[in-house]
Amino acid sequence: MPDLSPGSRLRHRHAPHRAPGSPRRVGEGNRLRETRPRLRARGRAARLSASEETSMKKELIQTRIDKAARLRESGINPYPYVFDRTHETGELLADFDARIGGDEVSVAGRVMALRPMGKVTFAHLQDAAGRMQLYFRKDDLPVPVWEALEQIDLGDLIGVRGAPMRTRSGEATLQVRELAVLAKSIRPLPVVKEKDGQKFDAWEDTGNRYRRRHLDFILNPEHRRAFETRAKVVRACRAFLDGRGFLEVETPVLQSIYGGAMARPFVTHHNALDLQLYLRIALELPLKKLLVGGMDRVYEIGHVFRNEGIDRSHSPEFTMLEFYWAYADYHQAMDLVEAMLREVLEAATGSLQVEWDGRSLDFSKPIPRRRMVDLIEEKIGLSVLTAPEEELRARLVAAGESVPPYAARGHLIEGLFDHFVQPELFQPIFVTDHPRAISPLAKIHRDEPELVERFEIFIGGVEFGNAFSELNDPVDQRARFEDQAAQREKGDLEAQVLDEEFLQAIEHGMPPAAGVGIGIDRLAMLAAGVHSLRDILLFPQMRPEEIRAETEDEE
RNA sequence: GAGCCGCUAGCUCAGUCGGUAGAGCAACUGCCUUUUAAGCAGACGGUCCCGGGUUCGAUUCCCGGGCGGCUCACCA
Numbered sequence: 045m046p047d048l049s050p051g052s053r054l055r056h057r058h059a060p061h062r063a064p065g066s067p068r069r070v071g072e073g074n075r076l077r078e079t080r081p082r083l084r085a086r087g088r089a090a091r092l093s094a095s096e097e098t099s100m101k102k103e104l105i106q107t108r109i110d111k112a113a114r115l116r117e118s119g120i121n122p123y124p125y126v127f128d129r130t131h132e133t134g135e136l137l138a139d140f141d142a143r144i145g146g147d148e149v150s151v152a153g154r155v156m157a158l159r160p161m162g163k164v165t166f167a168h169l170q171d172a173a174g175r176m177q178l179y180f181r182k183d184d185l186p187v188p189v190w191e192a193l194e195q196i197d198l199g200d201l202i203g204v205r206g207a208p209m210r211t212r213s214g215e216a217t218l219q220v221r222e223l224a225v226l227a228k229s230i231r232p233l234p235v236v237k238e239k240d241g242q243k244f245d246a247w248e249d250t251g252n253r254y255r256r257r258h259l260d261f262i263l264n265p266e267h268r269r270a271f272e273t274r275a276k277v278v279r280a281c282r283a284f285l286d287g288r289g290f291l292e293v294e295t296p297v298l299q300s301i302y303g304g305a306m307a308r309p310f311v312t313h314h315n316a317l318d319l320q321l322y323l324r325i326a327l328e329l330p331l332k333k334l335l336v337g338g339m340d341r342v343y344e345i346g347h348v349f350r351n352e353g354i355d356r357s358h359s360p361e362f363t364m365l366e367f368y369w370a371y372a373d374y375h376q377a378m379d380l381v382e383a384m385l386r387e388v389l390e391a392a393t394g395s396l397q398v399e400w401d402g403r404s405l406d407f408s409k410p411i412p413r414r415r416m417v418d419l420i421e422e423k424i425g426l427s428v429l430t431a432p433e434e435e436l437r438a439r440l441v442a443a444g445e446s447v448p449p450y451a452a453r454g455h456l457i458e459g460l461f462d463h464f465v466q467p468e469l470f471q472p473i474f475v476t477d478h479p480r481a482i483s484p485l486a487k488i489h490r491d492e493p494e495l496v497e498r499f500e501i502f503i504g505g506v507e508f509g510n511a512f513s514e515l516n517d518p519v520d521q522r523a524r525f526e527d528q529a530a531q532r533e534k535g536d537l538e539a540q541v542l543d544e545e546f547l548q549a550i551e552h553g554m555p556p557a558a559g560v561g562i563g564i565d566r567l568a569m570l571a572a573g574v575h576s577l578r579d580i581l582l583f584p585q586m587r588p589e590e591i592r593a594e595t596e597d598e599e
Numbered sequence: 600g601a602g603c604c605g606c607u608a609g610c611u612c613a614g615u616c617g618g619u620a621g622a623g624c625a626a627c628u629g630c631c632u633u634u635u636a637a638g639c640a641g642a643c644g645g646u647c648c649c650g651g652g653u654u655c656g657a658u659u660c661c662c663g664g665g666c667g668g669c670u671c672a673c674c675a
Contacts, residue, residue, distance in 0.1 A: 162632060
């Protein structure tokens with residue numbers, strides 16, 4: 045894994061401090077021995093060791109540890125092994141009234157609200173399916189159960205058995221007869237109150253949500269839905285390709301030469317081999333070796349890593365689907381991708397109309413296929429294949445784009461497309477036939493030698509996929525890699541590296557094939573209707589936060 | 600990488616035109632047998648993100664740093 049934390053960053057948000065030697069708070073008990081947090085950075089030892097003597101947070105945690113001890117003293121294991129639950133809350137609520145007066149049921153989940161009012165206590169229990177109110181009545185409960193209830197806090201996992209009932213105000217409620225503590229929570233949950241679906245003191249700070257996704261899902265269970273949709277997207281992609289005879293494979297993430305895309309890699313090191321390795325930036329090259337080996341239809345869904353900026357639509361680590369299809373060209377690949385998009389969106393959302401940016405994306409109609417150079421010409425009236433290169437450059441500069449010195453005609457065409465055309469795209473469209481200089485792995489276009497047989501699919505103006513008629517002429521491929529090397533000499537850090545092993549593989553003969561790469565995360569965003577990759581990645585990459593251990597010294 | 604905004608109690612947030620700070624919730628002690636953002640009473644809880652500067656005095660002003668968000672740049 046890339047080392048994103050050189051050890052020099054310390055975070056001190058909310059770090060509580062108290063002068064060394066100041067008295068410990070009464071009631072804190074003897075179990076809080078002073079220990080030093082293991083420092084991961086230099087230069088802060090004195091301050092940190094002073095800071096962890098006492099703190100509010102430690103008191104809150106200690107209180108809960110003490111409650112767990114009290115449960116143990118009365119013979120209750122606060123961390124038991126199993127609980128026999130008969131239902132999820134959702135099942136009970138679905139036909140609740142029919143259950144009133146019927147059998148007792150049991151549910152398990154997290155205590156999300158507690159309203160003790162003397163000899164009666166109301167609580168809300170949250171499980172994966174939803175939330176249900178619990179009613180505890182002292183007179184109806186054995187003494188030990190009532191006493192156990194007094195040791196329950198917000199956030200604890202409990203199981204209860206009881207009888208379905210409705211309260212005076214009509215809420216579906218379980219009148220509890222038996223209570224089991226399933227896991228005593230010792231770290232207090234952020235307190236979020238809720239009424240009629242409206243949240244108070246909502247826990248929505250994005251940094252917190254991504255860093256502590258578990259809390260996000262507890263406090264905002266609706267955020268799980270995007271990930272359910274994501275799973276449907278992946279499942280549908282697999283089903284689509286499996287159904288057409290594609291074989292799913294897994295190829296190495298660690299590679300001694302990276303390739304298959306224009307991007308900068310993460311570098312890592314293997315100790316035993318004393319070898320510098322790269323995290324893959326694409327799946328392409330190993331899969332093409334499988335084409336050589338006779339796997340005619342093959343695909344992989346896996347993580348690739350690109351050492352670049354992070355924003356709403358870019359993550360250093362993302363999931364790519366690539367498939368390779370022998371004896372097919374990019375026209376057939378477009379047909380297949382179009383069919384796949386429909387099937388996947390239908391499976392994940394139930395519709396071919398997808399809301400995006402307040403507008404509707406329509407996947408029910410055929411997706412237009414337009415040459416990149418034609419789209420540019422339509423937009424700015426410049427025939428980019430024949431116009432003098434200087435004019436392309438001038439247009440870009442006039443538009444305020446910076447043009448690197450190594451930019452060849454192909455880069456200029458791409459630049460014009462990116463600046464003038466791409467922002468205007470919204471409905472799904474295949475943009476085809478890119479310049480060869482930016483496509484070193486694609487076959488020269490059968491009718492136009494300056495272009496290659498390639499397409500990218502844009503949806504809502506964002507690239508979702510990239511594909512070619514794969515270059516299988518090994519001599520041409522070697523020449524293109526050499527061009528890339530020259531490009532790299534001129535300072536293009538994203539130019540591809542010559543991969544001798546790959547070249548030798550295709551020198552044995554790779555069948556003509558179409559290859560397609562699709563960004564699964566973006567597809568999942570589309571299906572889930574979220575506008576940031578971070579809402580579709582469970583644990584998006586963030587700068588590491590200094591986490592201090594507050595309870596490391598127990599027992 | 601650049602610009603703008605933010606960081607105050609466990610959580611969500613006020614506030615201090617510079618004199619070391621408040622609320623609600625949570626936690627704690629009580630009261631309360633159909634409540635639901637339960638309620639009432641009490642007592643707790645803070646190096647106001649970090650460092651430096653200015654100042655008699657900085658949480659507040661200035662500079663630097665950290666982390667986050669947004670916009671832009673690069674990339675898929």
